[in-house]
């Protein structure tokens with residue numbers, strides 16, 4: 626028999642035999658792990674603890690902090706930032722164009738004569 630997992634195998638055997646309660650062993654095992662190790666174990670076993678949907682693309686995410694406080698995933702948040710920058714630029718152009726129209730000395734001005 627494989628001896629590498631001597632303790633693990635013996636413990637599983639004793640759980641099987643009813644010597645130890647599963648809940649007791651689960652608690653002992655989880656307490657022995659760090660929070661990061663518990664998170665890693667969940668990831669490794671596709672155990673999803675969190676489920677959040679992105680308001681932008683509708684994709685579902687299973688880990689904490691993948692959807693930001695605005696309800697957007699990283700991709701959509703980056704896209705929203707780009708879009709906001711473009712909107713600011715367009716507003717600046719529009720304001721500039723508006724100024725030009727009000728500039729009497731400009732040939733494009735509505736006041737130019």
Ligand SMILES: [Zn+2]
Pocket residue numbers: 679680681682683684697698699700701702
């Ligand atoms: Zn998204």
